[in-house]
Amino acid sequence: MDYSLQIDKRVLLVRTIGNFLVLGSLASISFSFWPVASAFVGHNIDKLRGKDYEVAPTADTTQSFGSLLGKSDPNIKVLVPQDPNFSIIVEKIGADAPVIANVDASSKTTYEAALKKGVAHALGTAFPGQSGVTYLFAHSTDTIFNVPRFNAVFYLLNELVPQDKIVVFFGGKRYDYLVIEKKITEPEDVSYFTLKTEEQILVLQTCYPPGTTWKRLLVVAKPAAVSQLQ
DSSP: OOHHHHHHHHHHHHHHHHHHHHHHHHHHHHHHHHHHHHHHHHHHHHHHTTOEEEEOSSSOHHHHHHHHHHOOOTTEEEEOOSOTTEEEEEGGGTEEEEEEEEEOTTOHHHHHHHHTTSEEEETTSOOTTSSEEEEEEOOOOSSGGGTTTSOOTTTTGGGOOTTOEEEEEETTEEEEEEEEEEEEEOTTOOHHHHOOOSSEEEEEEEEESTTOOSEEEEEEEEEHHHHTTO
């Protein structure tokens, strides 16, 4: 029996299995982060092409579509609130999604069901126009397979900087906010949930880095009229 031949076959088998494992791992990573990379690249290509977004002036869809049809600049897309009762639009990143109210952020089953439809409003936090913190959150999703299941509207939230505009439509009214800061926190940080204030504060939360559940990215904003006075 040729033992050297047997050893060579074993080495070949181990190498083959190892190569398959490496390729499988690379494929898994690619699938996981492809939506993030695609969103980032697409956003930057749009910027290079001069494409811009503009929020519809009102929640009235008739007027909004009229404004859309009247636009002469093909590079400007008017974003119409998907639900005039509760929606969020972020011009800079082209985000436009309905908001599901009073979602229990401590119940995975509850918030996952909500995030299949849009952005979630945390149960117990304020609504637009009320004193206190209005807390909206969304998944950035963990794999490409979850993109159709969980809304990825906040993929590009990290692109926002102070003075960027966020618009929330609630109860048929429009509320304009300006970003004042963004921060990265631990998943266990619930300081904004428990914050008691007479101010009106909007907080947007997503996972960070996009495609992971390692940290949380918070974007904090205040009503535009208030922010411009500060």
